[in-house]
């Protein structure tokens with residue numbers, strides 16, 4: 327059996343999405359900007375796909391949803407454009423992000439810091455959540471932007487986006503959320519949450535890789551990052567990724583249809599896995615289930631290096647993760663575990679299991695068996711577990 331429990335890194339393309347995309351490779355391959363039939367073949371499918379994306383996040387028709395190449399681009403665009411418009415011009419000098427944002431926010435914020443922008447990295451609490459009052463505490467009259475993710479990719483922790491949106495609106499500060507891990511996992515409504523900018527990525531909700539989007543509220547449109555053409559109403563130049571956009575639209579439609587299933591059946595499987603793993607002694611989960619997206623578990627097994635566990639899982643054909651996909655090749659400890667202040671030996675032991683609507687009960691039962699065997703094997707040879715002092719208390 328092969329088991330894929332790394333859906334927060336990327337997800338399988340839904341067969342309906344694949345089917346919807348197929349004609350745009352070898353049949354309807356015209357450039358939408360050209361002036362012939364091959365081009366016009368793409369216009370209606372593109373329009374319908376965009377409507378599905380707008381509907382999926384409850385964007386108004388006068389708002390802008392701009393297709394990008396990935397969430398990394400969307401996140402870079404927001405921060406760099408705010409820098410150009412507000413910081414470089416001297417109108418403001420400060421942005422706020424959380425310390426557990428995806429590297430596409432953190433690294434961009436650090437780059438802007440090197441160019442003179444002040445950045446506040448908000449802490450998370452012991453449950454791995456950014457508390458809304460910290461946003462209020464750090465906003466000054468020089469704050470241009472608050473950028474807080476909706477759902478954390480490591481823990482699945484859901485951040486209080488509606489409250490933060492309200493605070494930003496009341497203070498007159500622009501609000502961006504990276505909703506990459508929220509789409510298809512919980513209801514996302516840009517109106518209800520007072521969101522000015524929202525980042526999405528198709529491959530996290532069973533769409534194709536290489537297609538992202540940025541929502542911009544009417545009146546809050548950003549300066550383009552890519553100049554050179556009139557595509558996407560002039561907000562992003564470059565020939566449209568027709569198949570990708572059609573795929574993203576279909577994936578959004580499917581994700582919205584499957585939302586109840588995700589929040590009930592997928593959650594049930596996640597809970598089954600979690601209950602069984604927590605029966606293992608010296609095992610810890612940071613964020614309470616009720617405050618987490620339904621598909622994610624970040625769990626620590628004291629005394630077992632995350633990479634050693636991954637090795638055993640991989641040998642049994644189970645895919646999981648020790649950190650964000652981009653960082654998983656270096657042996658750094660989990661960034662969220664570090665931010666919580668977990669003891670060093672626990673920060674290295676975190677494993678993320680992320681399920682999807684394609685995960686089955688048999689796969690979960692198999693995973694439970696493999697993990698239990700791996701824990702027995704690895705703890706038997708773990709010097710740090712064997713030598714842990716009697717009654718050693720965890721900070722978690």
Ligand code: PLP
Pocket residue numbers: 334335395396397398399428430475477478479504506507526527528538650651
């Ligand atoms: N933001 C979050 C929260 C993510 O989890 C990821 C991917 O792991 C990204 C952004 C980057 O997404 P993309 O691969 O589309 O650039």
